[in-house]
Amino acid sequence: MERKRSDIIADEIEGLIFDGTLADGERLDEVQLASRFDVSRTPIREALQRLAQSGLVEQLPRRGVFVRQPGPVELIEMFEVMAELEAVCARLAATRISDAALQKLHDTNALCDAAVEANDANGYFRENERFHALLYRQSGNSFLEQECFRLHRRLQPFRRLQLQLRGRLRQSMSEHKAIVAALENGDGETAANVMRAHIAVQGEKFHHLMASLKPAAE
Amino acid sequence: MERKRSDIIADEIEGLIFDGTLADGERLDEVQLASRFDVSRTPIREALQRLAQSGLVEQLPRRGVFVRQPGPVELIEMFEVMAELEAVCARLAATRISDAALQKLHDTNALCDAAVEANDANGYFRENERFHALLYRQSGNSFLEQECFRLHRRLQPFRRLQLQLRGRLRQSMSEHKAIVAALENGDGETAANVMRAHIAVQGEKFHHLMASLKPAAE
């Protein structure tokens, strides 16, 4: 299923935005990007329009496209929606999950645990992703699964940041276990509530982190 | 905020898909569309890519784009997600809604009621839209509001169809009232549950409607 160049370029530009090469508010010059990627303006424009639709850049007609990092308020809102979506996944999964999937969640949690003990942040991050992906799938609603992935992907850079906070890993682990326990009991409401709090706290932590970095933001 | 031609064309093509001019599975020929809209292929391609991202058409690289109407399973999934999103709006709104907004909900419901009495389906549809839009807004989360609008828009053609079912209007009205009542009591859980059922039933009704139209689909 060969991808076209404009799609690849879109991902590359996304990377440049995430790693800070292209800063917030910066204008993305089409000819500049064209020469950087050694293509014409056409695939660049297509890539930019894709990014504009996914919300990563803002396109002002006849003026250009600009990097648009979400501000603190929008970020909190996005985390709130993520929390609610994952809570829905958890609630639905409680009645729909298979035994095999439950086992996989246990396995993933075990690996996660090991990563925490080894202080292996990368390993934790990987297994954590897997845990959530499994839950999206077990919602039994593939449209919901897609939507969750979309938002998850969008929040990924911020999520990763806050994981570095002290003590967060262990707390997160115990939340994972509580979620699995609730799923085993078929208790959708509890699973949803724990999951909601599990994600929401990330938004809050992130908010505090940001506040501490930019002290005089008022 | 002048829109560009490709955006306008995207909406037009969307309309052609909704009203059935472009049938499910049909290939959208770029040059054909170009001559139809009397522009070059460039804005057509941009429009098609936008539609591909919003899920209305599928783009197979090097092969073309095809109309992709959601099948019954995907539709049910989408309605389920819509139900959950609106339930979240209701629950959040229960603690965040303003008195002024509550009054507006009452007003809208009154107009809705009048439309039901007058058997004015269009009027009902309009006020119903307004009711839901108000709730999205009162979730106090503008990102959530946007997401709701996105999905709502996507489901609109199907939603409208099932509204024609006998007795649905009155039932829908009483659900609206129950939601407002729960919001007035600040009872988020009840508001969420009623709202979830309110939307979910649309998906089910639609499903039955489809099943009755295509009898031998098994």
Place this chain on the structure above:
DNA sequence: GTCAATATTTTTGTATACAAGACAAACAAT
């Protein structure tokens, strides 16, 4: 020196030209 009006340059949006992959038809070989 400041401001306004105009000219110049940039940059976006659109049209057209070109390249290359996908599809179809004709033909050859077994």
Place this chain on the structure above:
DNA sequence: ATTGTTTGTCTTGTATACAAAAATATTGAC
């Protein structure tokens, strides 16, 4: 007859050319 190859056409993807709007620079008046 069926399979495989080849050639030809069609369609998509990309490059380039052009038009129009916005940004910028320049000139002139006060």
